[in-house]
Amino acid sequence: MVLILDFGSQYTQLITRRVRQLGVLSLCVSGTAPLSSLTGLRPRAVILSGGPHSVHASGAPSFPEGFLDFAAEAGAHVLGVCYGMQLLVQSLGGAVEAGERQEYGDTEVEITATSSALYGESGVGNRQSVWMSHGDEVVRLPQGFEVVARSVQGAIAAIEHREKRFYGLQYHPEVSIIYCFILSSWIDGDGFKLRLLC
Numbered sequence: 001m002v003l004i005l006d007f008g009s010q011y012t013q014l015i016t017r018r019v020r021q022l023g024v025l026s027l028c029v030s031g032t033a034p035l036s037s038l039t040g041l042r043p044r045a046v047i048l049s050g051g052p053h054s055v056h057a058s059g060a061p062s063f064p065e066g067f068l069d070f071a072a073e074a075g076a077h078v079l080g081v082c083y084g085m086q087l088l089v090q091s092l093g094g095a096v097e098a099g100e101r102q103e104y105g106d107t108e109v110e111i112t113a114t115s116s117a118l119y120g121e122s123g124v125g126n127r128q129s130v131w132m133s134h135g136d137e138v139v140r141l142p143q144g145f146e147v148v149a150r151s152v153q154g155a156i157a158a159i160e161h162r163e164k165r166f167y168g169l170q171y172h173p174e175v176s177i178i179y180c181f182i183l184s185s186w187i188d189g190d191g192f193k194l195r196l197l198c
């Protein structure tokens with residue numbers, strides 16, 4: 001089961017549907033749902049949705065305290081999408097700032113890591129066209145993370161901490177553009193492999 005925490009993105013239900021289209025059960029709950037309401041769930045993966053807020057705004061929604069421990073105990077991979085990635089980064093000690101370059105719509109990103117969980121062995125320099133919708137950007141990574149893709153404008157587009165199973169995408173893999181491309185996310189555990197198809 002994939003647990004989706006909703007932080008208010010207009011695309012959250014699309015994430016839920018993409019996962020179900022893969023034949024995998026997905027459950028979408030409010031991103032601020034109390035931890036006690038998740039008792040008994042053992043998600044294989046958690047996806048933190050995007051959202052309209054800035055992580056710095058007062059009242060910006062966040063997952064409940066102890067949520068990342070809950071995910072770790074379940075052995076779940078955690079993928080943050082846009083706001084979800086910014087939230088993950090901020091909560092683990094990295095930094096997010098209002099970007100000088102806001103990115104909206106069809107944007108090219110370039111893979112910068114020779115090998116990564118998100119893109120496999122697809123090779124440094126490969127480019128993909130993705131859907132961006134953000135004003136803030138990650139400017140400093142928490143310890144143990146690495147940048148695996150950047151937008152052609154230079155903004156951090158994808159990050160991961162393979163050991164801890166944390167992944168982040170600044171773009172929205174759930175949004176498909178005219179053509180069909182396979183976006184990446186390898187979320188494997190117990191022989192289970194999830195690929196988000198966009």
Ligand SMILES: NC(=O)CC[C@H](N)C(=O)O
Pocket residue numbers: 009049050051052053054055081082083084133134135136137
């Ligand atoms: N789409 C999103 O999740 C946007 C996140 C945040 N509001 C930003 O502008 O950067």
